[in-house]
Amino acid sequence: MEFKDYPRPNITTDIVLFRINNKETENTRRKAEKNLQVLLVKRTIEPQIGMVSLPGGFVNIDEEIKDNVKRKLFEKTGVKGSFYIEQLYTKGELDRDPRGRVISISYLGLCNKETYNCEDKLNENANWYNVYDVLNSNKFELAFDHKEILEYALERVKNKIEYTDIAFNLLPKEFTISECQDIYELILQKEILNFRRKINEYVEPLNQIRKLEGKQFRPSNIYTVKKNRDSKF
Amino acid sequence: MEFKDYPRPNITTDIVLFRINNKETENTRRKAEKNLQVLLVKRTIEPQIGMVSLPGGFVNIDEEIKDNVKRKLFEKTGVKGSFYIEQLYTKGELDRDPRGRVISISYLGLCNKETYNCEDKLNENANWYNVYDVLNSNKFELAFDHKEILEYALERVKNKIEYTDIAFNLLPKEFTISECQDIYELILQKEILNFRRKINEYVEPLNQIRKLEGKQFRPSNIYTVKKNRDSKF
DNA sequence: CAAATAGTGTCTTTGAGACACTATCGT
């Protein structure tokens, strides 16, 4: 038994992949440049040539959606790995792509230097962009409705970071409380008091210290995510 | 400029439409039969004939997704109206439909007797079912992966009811605190203390009283949803 | 008055916020 033939919409995926890329300066962390980045591709063909867009592409009829997300991500940007992804939203407005009817299933991804091939070079037109620059300045223009999707992804992270442990997907296995706090403050866009205490139930100290070369201040403990705590997710 | 032709997956929508249908008994509300219901359709054709399924169907290439949800809902069940709907999740596993590749965009709907045509008769194979009966007893078998979608919808409501005002979409414009509490308790599946106080910031008393015929107890005030409170959504 | 629901008062416990304090490194 088969379906009858009729004109079908195109199906694509798009992924909003975030990473953190903070740069520390001289002898201070406070003045560090704090960077929440998203992976985008500069368009080299019409329509919307020259604009940046989320990596993604058409879903084959015999391909699982998640496999398509990973495949297209690699083809367009050179990035692969095993990082956190979750479905975001499906957009299908009639006029969202001038070429025809396209329904796009978007995904949110969170990676860190241990969960993707960060040593490899990116494809020619792929680049990591500061999220807030992309959203707020008009130096970069996002193709199609990708700005909307990016905003939605950021909103999702902003919400879920408050009641889940997704933030840790942006951190390597071992991290300091300050590194973790940077992430929360970057995403929530505000200073957080008593962070150490709030995050305490989620983390576990290894009994190791991380000394930073040439930094003249107290080294911090190294922590990992606590497993088997009673979480809702 | 057009897309090239290639084999495309089928796109459908499915809607999980909830309503509340409590029956009061004799002279008491406490012992009332409390009913959270979902609208399902008995399948009359293969595959999975005889099972119940969520109303839905194929998206036309020139049809907005939300329009398709409403259209298919009406065609399959006879229900129409202007009630709350939101997108739930898009499922597209290769083997989820034996007839071929089907990607389904599911929606959650919440209605009440004022927001849909409840006076009209339902289509022959459509019916309202108690949600917990459907999920927990094995009297009803849900077709395809619709049980998973129904569980997901219930989970979504359960979560959002705690931090949004979606619950009020299950109530008519005017209601009593007890009616409202019934909904929260039905969905969260637990008794709630101090409910009146918790809901207070969301509701506003009209200065009217609802007397119930033959009920020998204090009549309650009538409330509406408070507008213009500073909400996040 | 009794039965049943509607609605309030108030005590206790818990957790969030503010912020001062101690600890530890390199120069």
Added chain:
DNA sequence: ACGATAGTGTCTCAAAGACACTATTTG
């Protein structure tokens, strides 16, 4: 000692929970 970050102690205040109490209806 100083500058910078790491980490703790503790006070205050507001929200959540428990539960006893009052109010209003009809038979």
